[in-house]
Amino acid sequence: MPNARIRAVNAATESESLAPRTVINWNPTDNTGSVLFDCARFYRTQGTFDYFGAPEPDGGISVSLDDLLVRSVDVPTPQGIVAVPLPLLMGAIKILFDQLYNEQRGG
Structure with a gap:
């Protein structure tokens, strides 16, 4: 199955969405909360981990702890x-x- 986080830009470049900022909001007294993955798209040479340029915002993914615990x-x-x-x-x-x-x- 292809990884949706990685996209070809052209023959030499691909982009990868990463979560350089991940926030856990957690109430430890009742285990409620959420995890927010603040995503950014990074660019690299195709097939390598040689990143270049400035990352671009790529939205966020939020999920509740209830959904994660299962x-x-x-x-x-x-x-x-x-x-x-x-x-x-x-x-x-x-x-x-x-x-x-x-x-x-x-x-």
């Missing part, structure tokens, strides 16, 4: 594809916050 994502690893349930990712972010808070603000 999903999993397939993550490629050296051992093969691992299906990661999104609640596992949410738990990892909570633990990361706890660790970083204690490292940076702990007594």
Whole structure:
């Protein structure tokens, strides 16, 4: 299946939509919120990761945490594809916050 984020511009150039700004709005007391992917279109030499020029705005994608929590994502690893349930990712972010808070603000 082709990747809709990548488009041919001409024989030498393609564009790729990336999310250089991703915002997680999360109420940790009830696990409600949303994720906003603020997209921009970057240009590169066809078939490479040699980006050039200024990115152009490409809109945004917003999804509620309720919609995400029922999903999993397939993550490629050296051992093969691992299906990661999104609640596992949410738990990892909570633990990361706890660790970083204690490292940076702990007594």
